[in-house]
Amino acid sequence: MDKKLLEVIICPRCHGKLDLTKDRSSLICRFDRLKYNIDDGLPVLLIEQAETLTQAQVDEAL
Ligand SMILES: [Zn+2]
Numbered sequence: 001m002d003k004k005l006l007e008v009i010i011c012p013r014c015h016g017k018l019d020l021t022k023d024r025s026s027l028i029c030r031f032d033r034l035k036y037n038i039d040d041g042l043p044v045l046l047i048e049q050a051e052t053l054t055q056a057q058v059d060e061a062l
Contacts, residue, residue, distance in 0.1 A: 013032050033057075
């Protein structure tokens with residue numbers, strides 16, 4: 001995923017910064033503990049399609 005794109009995209013719920021997961025397959029909002037998938041290089045920034053994670057899952061993924 002493009003690093004510049006990562007700098008400008010924000011969480012649609014809290015408008016905070018998103019972090020790319022270690023495996024680069026998704027973006028995570030640490031504040032909401034929401035995971036947004038990256039589909040063909042494009043992040044799916046829809047709250048209704050985001051997955052809610054536990055704190056342990058967030059720590060593991062980042
Ligand atoms: Zn958020």
